[in-house]
Amino acid sequence: MILEIHTMFSFFKKKSPPTEVQSAAAPVPAVPVAAPVTAVEPTAAPAARQGWLDRLKAGLRKTGSSITTVFTGTRIDDELYEELETALLMADTGVKATEHLLQDLKRRVKDSKATDPSQVKTLLADAITDLLQPLQKPLAIGDHQPTVIMVAGVNGAGKTTSIGKLTKHLADEGLSVLLAAADTFRAAAKEQLAVWATRNTVEIVSQQGGDPAAVSFDAVSAGRARGRDVVLVDTAGRLPTQLHLMEELKKIKRVVQKADGTAPHEVLLVIDGNTGQNALAQVKAFDDTLGLTGLIVTKLDGTAKGGVLCAIAREKPIPVYFIGVGEKLEDLETFNAREFAQALLS
Numbered sequence: 001m002i003l004e005i006h007t008m009f010s011f012f013k014k015k016s017p018p019t020e021v022q023s024a025a026a027p028v029p030a031v032p033v034a035a036p037v038t039a040v041e042p043t044a045a046p047a048a049r050q051g052w053l054d055r056l057k058a059g060l061r062k063t064g065s066s067i068t069t070v071f072t073g074t075r076i077d078d079e080l081y082e083e084l085e086t087a088l089l090m091a092d093t094g095v096k097a098t099e100h101l102l103q104d105l106k107r108r109v110k111d112s113k114a115t116d117p118s119q120v121k122t123l124l125a126d127a128i129t130d131l132l133q134p135l136q137k138p139l140a141i142g143d144h145q146p147t148v149i150m151v152a153g154v155n156g157a158g159k160t161t162s163i164g165k166l167t168k169h170l171a172d173e174g175l176s177v178l179l180a181a182a183d184t185f186r187a188a189a190k191e192q193l194a195v196w197a198t199r200n201t202v203e204i205v206s207q208q209g210g211d212p213a214a215v216s217f218d219a220v221s222a223g224r225a226r227g228r229d230v231v232l233v234d235t236a237g238r239l240p241t242q243l244h245l246m247e248e249l250k251k252i253k254r255v256v257q258k259a260d261g262t263a264p265h266e267v268l269l270v271i272d273g274n275t276g277q278n279a280l281a282q283v284k285a286f287d288d289t290l291g292l293t294g295l296i297v298t299k300l301d302g303t304a305k306g307g308v309l310c311a312i313a314r315e316k317p318i319p320v321y322f323i324g325v326g327e328k329l330e331d332l333e334t335f336n337a338r339e340f341a342q343a344l345l346s
Helices: 002-008 046-059 061-072 078-090 095-112 117-135 159-172 189-200 212-225 243-259 277-290 308-315 337-344
Strands: 012-014 139-141 147-153 177-182 203-205 230-235 266-272 294-298 320-324 332-334
Touching (some): 046 061, 046 337, 061 117, 078 095, 078 117, 095 308, 117 308, 117 337, 147 212, 159 177, 159 230, 159 294, 177 189, 189 203, 212 230, 230 243, 243 277, 266 277, 277 308, 294 308
Parallel strands (some): 012 139, 147 266, 177 203, 177 230, 266 294, 294 320
Antiparallel strands (some): 320 332
16 A cells, blocks of 8 residues: 555655764663665656646646637737736746746747747746756655644644644654654644654644743654654644744744754745735745745645746745645645746646
């Protein structure tokens, strides 16, 4: 069963952790030594990946339709480029990314001697692919044990749900996961995460009304002592303008570093694709506070603002590990620049 799911959702690259000698000053309980984990590249089953691509195309249809109508004419002229500029801006691609894409596209049209608008559409897909390529990167698990992943995001972005989906796929890959319910700010957040823990048969560390940093410290310490592969820390949803809560995020990161000198190994931000340029503003604010290593972009289904990934690539090129187009488990997948560009203009 694990192998079957693995072929459908091989979303990260696993590495063998280097052999370490534990310090006598800081002993940890002995744990069974896991067999070396080899690097695994994405090998999604063709049928499963095609199903995902169909959902992605459907999700991006509202964004893509306003762009693709530009190419229904018969001439490649200034009017076409002006209409395309407007369509890209309306899709929240952003001024900088739009200017970059138009310049790149005009160069490609000239070099290829394209004469038909349909050819321009294909060239635009190539330009978007190249722009988004730096965002395409697998999540690495295994360089550290445990790999500590801190997850942040504003309320409503789908943070806890994304953690639950990620937990499910990690567990299906045979990795041991421990959850830290450090979102003590939002009512029922601990209970929501506990549901995912029960559903995935993984452990959870929580405290009733406890301090988020203390919960995080306990979870990372427990993850090390019990030899877990991954510790996922769910932090409180907050707006970048809530400075006292952003300071709390800094505190959580500092305390996690005290529990494990190399942690957190990943700091992920979950953003709602529907929020467009606001999502970009969140990326900038949270990166300034925490130093982000990756993004999860949710709710791309039905949005007219799917161009925000181009804005992120141009202004804050932080890797996009996963994108989501729905609430179902299979609606969270790895980000692929070529697939996204083709789905956007399908």
